[in-house]
Amino acid sequence: MNNEALKRLxxxxxxxxxxGLMVWGLALLGSKPRAVTAGGALQDPVTASDxxxxxTLATNILVEYSDFQCPACALYYSLxxxxxxxxxxxxxxxxxxxxxxxxxxxxxxxxxxxEAASRQGKFWEMHNLLFERQKDWSPSPDPxxxxxxxxxxxGLNKDQFIADLNSAEVAARVQTNLESGERANVDATPAFYLxxxxxxxxxxxxxxxxxxxxxxx
Amino acid sequence: xETWNKIxxxxxxxxxxxxxxxxxxxxxxxxxxxxxxxxxGALPPCSIVHGCSxxxxxxxxTFVGVPVALLGAGYYLFIxxxxxxxxxSKSESMLRLAAKMTILGVLASIYFxxxxxxxxxxxxxxxxxxxxxxxxLFIVGRFVKKTAAP
Numbered sequence: 026m027n028n029e030a031l032k033r034l035x036x037x038x039x040x041x042x043x044x045g046l047m048v049w050g051l052a053l054l055g056s057k058p059r060a061v062t063a064g065g066a067l068q069d070p071v072t073a074s075d076x077x078x079x080x081t082l083a084t085n086i087l088v089e090y091s092d093f094q095c096p097a098c099a100l101y102y103s104l105x106x107x108x109x110x111x112x113x114x115x116x117x118x119x120x121x122x123x124x125x126x127x128x129x130x131x132x133x134x135x136x137x138x139x140e141a142a143s144r145q146g147k148f149w150e151m152h153n154l155l156f157e158r159q160k161d162w163s164p165s166p167d168p169x170x171x172x173x174x175x176x177x178x179x180g181l182n183k184d185q186f187i188a189d190l191n192s193a194e195v196a197a198r199v200q201t202n203l204e205s206g207e208r209a210n211v212d213a214t215p216a217f218y219l220x221x222x223x224x225x226x227x228x229x230x231x232x233x234x235x236x237x238x239x240x241x242x
Numbered sequence: 243x244e245t246w247n248k249i250x251x252x253x254x255x256x257x258x259x260x261x262x263x264x265x266x267x268x269x270x271x272x273x274x275x276x277x278x279x280x281x282x283g284a285l286p287p288c289s290i291v292h293g294c295s296x297x298x299x300x301x302x303x304t305f306v307g308v309p310v311a312l313l314g315a316g317y318y319l320f321i322x323x324x325x326x327x328x329x330x331s332k333s334e335s336m337l338r339l340a341a342k343m344t345i346l347g348v349l350a351s352i353y354f355x356x357x358x359x360x361x362x363x364x365x366x367x368x369x370x371x372x373x374x375x376x377x378x379l380f381i382v383g384r385f386v387k388k389t390a391a392p
Binding site: 033036037040044047048051052054092095096097098125128129160164213214 | 274300326
């Protein structure tokens with residue numbers, strides 16, 4: 026190999042190494058643990074009117090502020106389900122509405138659909154369907170008929186469901202949750218409060234589970 | 243037309259290649275950052291302030307299973323390497339190929355911008371940054387000249 030070829034090879038090796046180092050730096054930058062959301066504390070204690078599952082007499086309480094149209098909430102939905110299955114005997118899991126109406130046009134109506142289902146005793150059934158089929162109804166300009174189909178599917182009275190969906194009481198109930206979330210400093214969804222304290226650094230399922238394990242000890 | 247000619251005179255192929263290297267590197271790092279985030283599989287929460295999670299977790303964030311951020315990183319890497327190859331070897335076809343490829347970049351950017359405005363209705367700063375770098379590359383690429391063979 027002559028000098029010229031060596032020099033060229035050297036240049037390209039240097040370029041490749043420099044690019045590699047930059048990508049490595051980016052990966053390090055992204056993996057630095059940092060708080061995902063601002064801190065805060067639950068301001069409105071859980072009452073009998075909240076939607077709860079797991080052990081509703083448990084002293085350990087996980088409150089989730091969530092938006093049915095938020096993709097991250099749909100991902101966390103399955104995580105929370107696993108948490109409830111694993112620790113539900115000693116943990117109460119509460120769902121509160123926090124529709125981000127500015128970025129999710131169907132977030133308010135989906136919250137009202139869950140609340141309307143709850144009027145017929147099927148909150149969790151509707152909650153599950155909304156998350157599992159988020160991709161179906163999320164882009165719809167008006168998901169009312171889809172939600173009515175879901176209502177029929179889980180055995181609700183359709184007319185009653187539609188009437189509740191459009192009622193002022195149901196809308197007020199969603200609004201009450203939203204305002205309690207704002208008081209608790211919810212700045213993104215989902216937001217979790219374990220025994221009143223906001224969990225600020227959830228990067229994975231493991232993080233959520235670890236927090237709960239620590240509290241249950 | 244006159245200003246075009248003026249700019250065209252100032253922008254030698256070598257200057258264009260240097261601009262390509264810098265903008266290409268910027269675009270590459272931006273797209274690589276998003277691609278790394280995609281593969282790390284972090285669950286970004288939905289926030290009122292930044293719509294990134296909305297955009298980056300949408301069904302449009304992957305193309306036949308490949309995250310579009312990775313495709314973007316590959317595209318910028320190509321521009322970067324082709325421009326460096328031109329600077330290093332003076333092979334003009336390399337620069338002309340890179341300039342032609344910028345059309346692909348700007349078309350993809352228009353598509354992604356339209357998706358953010360009309361379909362996802364959320365904006366992601368890093369994606370807008372990529373649209374900007376792709377547009378600069380495209381515009382600068384129009385000034386690549388065919389010089390007489392030495």
